[in-house]
Amino acid sequence: MIEAIELAKSFGPKRALDGLTFSARDGQVTGLLGPNGAGKTTALRMLYGVMQPDQGSVRVDGIDSSADRVAAQSRLGVLPDVHGLYPRLSAREHIDYFGRLHGMSAADLRRRRDELIELLDMHEIADRRTVGFSHGERIKTTLARALVHDPPNVLLDEPTNGLDVMSVRALREVIRRLRDEGRCVVFSSHVMQEVAALCDRIVIVVDGRVAADGTPQEIRTQTGCDDLEDSFVRLAGQAAEVA
Amino acid sequence: MSFARLWAVFRKEITDHLRDRRALFSMAFGIFVGPILIGVLLTQVAEDRARSESVDIPMAGQEHAPELVRWLNAQAGVTVSEAPEESETEIRDGSRNLAVIVSPEFNERFAKGRPAKVKLIFDGSDRKVGGQVSRIQRLLENYSSGIASLRLVARGVNPSLAAPLQVRRVEVSTAQRRAAKVLNFWPMLILLAGFVAGMGAAADATAGERERGSLEALLLNPTPIPWIVLGKWMATAALAVGGAWLSLSLCVAVLGQIPLHELGLRFRLESSQMLWAAALVVPPSLLAASMQMLLCSFSKTLKEAQSYLGLLILFPMAPGFAIEMFNLETGLTTAAVPFLGQTQLLQDLFAGEPMNQIEFGAAALGTLAAAAACVFLMTRLYRSERILFSR
Numbered sequence: 001m002i003e004a005i006e007l008a009k010s011f012g013p014k015r016a017l018d019g020l021t022f023s024a025r026d027g028q029v030t031g032l033l034g035p036n037g038a039g040k041t042t043a044l045r046m047l048y049g050v051m052q053p054d055q056g057s058v059r060v061d062g063i064d065s066s067a068d069r070v071a072a073q074s075r076l077g078v079l080p081d082v083h084g085l086y087p088r089l090s091a092r093e094h095i096d097y098f099g100r101l102h103g104m105s106a107a108d109l110r111r112r113r114d115e116l117i118e119l120l121d122m123h124e125i126a127d128r129r130t131v132g133f134s135h136g137e138r139i140k141t142t143l144a145r146a147l148v149h150d151p152p153n154v155l156l157d158e159p160t161n162g163l164d165v166m167s168v169r170a171l172r173e174v175i176r177r178l179r180d181e182g183r184c185v186v187f188s189s190h191v192m193q194e195v196a197a198l199c200d201r202i203v204i205v206v207d208g209r210v211a212a213d214g215t216p217q218e219i220r221t222q223t224g225c226d227d228l229e230d231s232f233v234r235l236a237g238q239a240a241e242v243a
Numbered sequence: 244m245s246f247a248r249l250w251a252v253f254r255k256e257i258t259d260h261l262r263d264r265r266a267l268f269s270m271a272f273g274i275f276v277g278p279i280l281i282g283v284l285l286t287q288v289a290e291d292r293a294r295s296e297s298v299d300i301p302m303a304g305q306e307h308a309p310e311l312v313r314w315l316n317a318q319a320g321v322t323v324s325e326a327p328e329e330s331e332t333e334i335r336d337g338s339r340n341l342a343v344i345v346s347p348e349f350n351e352r353f354a355k356g357r358p359a360k361v362k363l364i365f366d367g368s369d370r371k372v373g374g375q376v377s378r379i380q381r382l383l384e385n386y387s388s389g390i391a392s393l394r395l396v397a398r399g400v401n402p403s404l405a406a407p408l409q410v411r412r413v414e415v416s417t418a419q420r421r422a423a424k425v426l427n428f429w430p431m432l433i434l435l436a437g438f439v440a441g442m443g444a445a446a447d448a449t450a451g452e453r454e455r456g457s458l459e460a461l462l463l464n465p466t467p468i469p470w471i472v473l474g475k476w477m478a479t480a481a482l483a484v485g486g487a488w489l490s491l492s493l494c495v496a497v498l499g500q501i502p503l504h505e506l507g508l509r510f511r512l513e514s515s516q517m518l519w520a521a522a523l524v525v526p527p528s529l530l531a532a533s534m535q536m537l538l539c540s541f542s543k544t545l546k547e548a549q550s551y552l553g554l555l556i557l558f559p560m561a562p563g564f565a566i567e568m569f570n571l572e573t574g575l576t577t578a579a580v581p582f583l584g585q586t587q588l589l590q591d592l593f594a595g596e597p598m599n600q601i602e603f604g605a606a607a608l609g610t611l612a613a614a615a616a617c618v619f620l621m622t623r624l625y626r627s628e629r630i631l632f633s634r
Contacts, residue, residue, distance in 0.1 A: 048463045051628050074465035084457030089255070100251030102463040142460070142563040 001026055001184055002153055006056035007046055009039075009208075016042045017053070018208040024186045024201070029179050031199035032188040034091070035236055039208040040188040041081050044157050047186070050079045060153060074102060077151035079159050083142040089130035091122060091141040094130065095148050102149035109148070116144040119174065136167045143174070154178055156187035160194055172198055190228045202228075204235050211235040248466045252474025256448055260478060266443030273439035274490050277432045282497035289502045294342075294595065298378050301326035304345035308359070311345070314386055321382065334364050340372050341365040356394065426498070430589035431563035434492045434582060437528035438535075438559050440486020442552055444479040445535035450548035458629050472622045475508035479536055483528035491520055512592070519598045520589060527559065527585045533617035534558070540624050543633075562586040578602035579609035 007020040017039045022129055024030035030119055032040045045051040047058050049069045058072070065072035085094060095116065099109040117126050120140045125133065130141060139159065147154070156175070157164040160168045175198055178185050189195050202219055204212040212219050212235050223231040273393070297320040305312050305323065315323050327333070330342035348362040353359040361383060365376050392402035452458045461471065495512055512520065534555055542548035562583035565571050578584040578599075584606030592598060623632055 045459075050459055050462050050631055070465040070467060072465075073463060076463070078460075080459050080463065080465050082456030082459060084452075084455050084460040086255075086259055086455070086457060088259050093255075093258070097255045098252065098464060100254075101248055101461075101466045103245065103248055103465075145460075 001057075001061055002047060002155075002186060003059040004043060004047060004056070005059070007043060007053045007058070008055040009042055009046070009051070009053050010116070016208055017046075018207065020054070020208060020210060021056075021100055022203045022210055024153075024184050026184045027179060027182045028200040029175060029187065029198050030201045030203060031186045031195035032186060032203050032205055033192070033195045033232065034188075034190060034205035036190055038190075038205045040190075041157055042204055042208075043205065044078075044081075044155055044186070044188060048076055048080070048155055049073050054067055074149070077146040077149065077154045079139075079142050079146050079154075079156045081157040083138050085130040085133070085138060085141060088129055090127050090129050091133075092117070092126045094141050094145045098145040099148040104149055112148055112150060113144075116147060118146055119177075121170075135162050136164065139163065139167070139171070142203075143171075144164045147178075151183070154186070158188055158190070160189065160191070168194075192232055196228050199221070203234060206236050211238070249474050249477075252466070252471055253477045256444075256475050256478030257481060260444040260447065262480060263443060263447065266447070270443060270486060272438050274436045274486055275493065277435070278429075278490065278493045278497045281432075282501055285501045285503075294319045297321075298375050299324055300343055300379055300382075301330065301339070301341060302343045302345065303328050303330050304347065304349070307347055307349040308353070308361075311361075311386060315382060318382060318585050331362075331364050334366055334411070335366070335476065337366065339456045341375060341379075343383075363521040374403045384504055426593055427567065427590055428563060429494050429498075429593060430586045431560055433487055433494060433524055433589065434527050434531075434559035434585060435556070436490030437487035437524060438482045438531045438556060440489075441483030441515055441528070441532045441535060445532060446539045446542075446545055446548040446552060448475045448479060449536050449539040450542040451545050453542075453543045453630070458566045461623070462625075468625050469622050472618065472625050476532060476536060476621070480529045480532040483532045484525055487524040487528045488521060491517075491524060511595075516592055520592055523585055523588055523592070523603065523606070526607045526614065527582055530581055530617070531555075531559070533614040533621075537617040537621050537624075540630070558582055566590070575602055575605055579605040581606075581610040581613050584609060609633050 001023070003023040005021055007017045008015075009017040020039065020043055022030075022032075030162055032043065034040050040049065046053050047060070047065075047070055049058070049065045052066060057210060060072040060075050063072045063075070089097070092113065095113045099113065104112070117123060122140055122144060122145060125137050125140070130138065133232060143156075143159070159171060159175075163171065164182065175185055175187065179200075187198075196216060199216065202212070203210055204219070212222055212231070214222065219231050220226060220228060223234050225231040300315060300321065300323045302312065302323050303326040305601060307323070314325050315321050326339075326342045326344075327346075330339060333339040334342060342364050344362040344364065346362070349359045349361070363376065363379060363383070365372050367373065367376070386404075392407060395405055407512040452461065462468070495517065535552060538551045538555065539548040542551060559582050562580075563586050565583070566573065566586060571577065573587040577587060584602070587601060588599070588606055
């Protein structure tokens with residue numbers, strides 16, 4: 001369970017987040033949908049504790065992340081915006097490093113790492129250094145290290161960006177599986193179809209604020225559009241007019 | 244709170260650094276090239292010196308002064324060789340640089356007790372000739388005064404009357420101290436090795452991590468920031484200390500190879516002094532790692548970091564020059580100054596003096612305090628989100 005409460009953040013004169021409030025429940029996939037520059041990445045960075053909000057707070061399973069960053073972070077698995085792999089380490093070493101940073105025991109780490117290599121079909125790349133990895137292989141490695149500690153909450157920042165169709169499908173399977181295991185999954189995207197195909201709940205973010213929040217059906221009703229994409233365009237347009 | 248996470252960071256960093264072949268190569272080059280170059284140069288000097296100890300005297304007209312020739316040949320390291328009558332013209336046109344010419348009436352004048360003439364002709368523009376000329380001149384003067392004494396004795400006069408002054412050269416510095424004078428630049432090289440060894444790692448672990456974008460992924464882990472900073476620092480510091488030790492052993496090995504006795508010098512570090520030296524170079528290496536990492540933490544790219552690192556090199560080099568050029572009075576206060584203290588103590592140690600343990604403590608404390616301050620500042624920096632998102 002992840003709660004964002006009245007998050008506000010400015011970068012100089014630019015207001016990136018302006019009272020953003022939403023929650024993501026366990027056993028659901030919550031999609032953060034918004035045009036580029038709407039504040040999705042900023043919001044996620046606050047959720048995973050590397051950026052402090054000017055106002056508002058973040059709770060991860062009830063833990064206030066600004067009060068106890070480490071406790072909140074240990075309940076999160078994150079695929080950040082920039083993957084940032086170490087070129088001289090192998091995929092397996094990446095997974096191990098993050099497992100150790102989470103304080104996992106050697107036995108747990110070994111078991112979980114092997115599971116993930118199996119789940120994400122990483123046998124061929126596990127012992128290769130990441131320097132020559134394709135985009136898909138990088139995402140797999142980043143995802144594996146994000147999930148190594150079996151986190152109850154998973155945050156994915158635009159995970160399908162730049163992936164081919166087959167990889168996107170495989171990734172969707174993984175995300176559904178995470179949801180079915182009862183985890184709280186939040187992922188951001190600016191692609192409508194992506195969100196429609198996966199999410200139980202959609203939070204549409206425009207200009208640092210929640211423009212709409214609900215199930216895909218609720219959002220269609222709310223905007224009076226049959227099509228989600230039309231709803232999205234309408235909401236984004238309204239916000240632009242207000243501003 | 245466990246040390247397992249600290250250890251995890253350290254382990255990952257050191258693995259990463261040791262796989263960075265290019266950085267390791269330039270580090271090894273930086274450590275090896277100085278001592279080897281200086282070793283070769285000193286060996287050259289020592290051999291030149293050995294060569295000049297033995298002197299060959301090209302002499303024309305030997306038949307006019309057989310006694311002198313016999314006497315010269317009997318002196319240690321001296322050989323008299325044949326030189327042509329026209330040696331003087333040969334020296335003038337540069338095909339020869341030195342000759343002694345005995346005048347034909349040498350024997351006649353010698354027998355009459357009048358000054359017998361010997362010409363010492365040389366071309367002083369040739370650097371090597373200078374030493375030989377003064378050696379030959381000294382030999383001839385010795386012969387001359389020896390004969391003078393004999394003549395006085397034969398006439399019943401005390402020869403000491405003819406020597407109102409007696410000059411005796413007394414060299415008080417021990418051989419080892421003179422060696423240290425020559426070798427005063429070694430401490431600088433060793434401290435420099437500590438700088439060079441950790442340089443690549445310091446930049447890669449800070450600016451490199453920012454440039455790759457891997458810092459955000461690292462900081463979103465539930466690992467306390469001080470652990471991350473400390474783990475990274477330990478890895479860089481380990482390389483720096485390793486580099487300094489490598490340089491120290493290299494320096495002792497190279498010094499063992501140079502025929503220092505040819506220079507009238509003696510150099511030997513007892514194993515207990517080796518241990519002192521090894522302990523002495525640890526704090527400055529730790530400080531080097533701290534300064535480098537702190538500075539690189541402000542840079543967003545490796546390139547930017549490397550341009551800053553060049554400036555830091557001045558820190559280990561300045562003290563050595565300061566001591567030499569300003570004849571700096573060293574003592575307890577200077578010992579507490581990072582790098583200066585270690586340079587001074589290493590110089591003393593190499594001069595064969597016992598380790599001054601109070602100064603050792605002052606040097607270690609002063610340097611470690613500076614290192615700790617850098618690491619503390621770095622922790623502050625990493626706590627702020629600006630390290631990730633500054634523009």
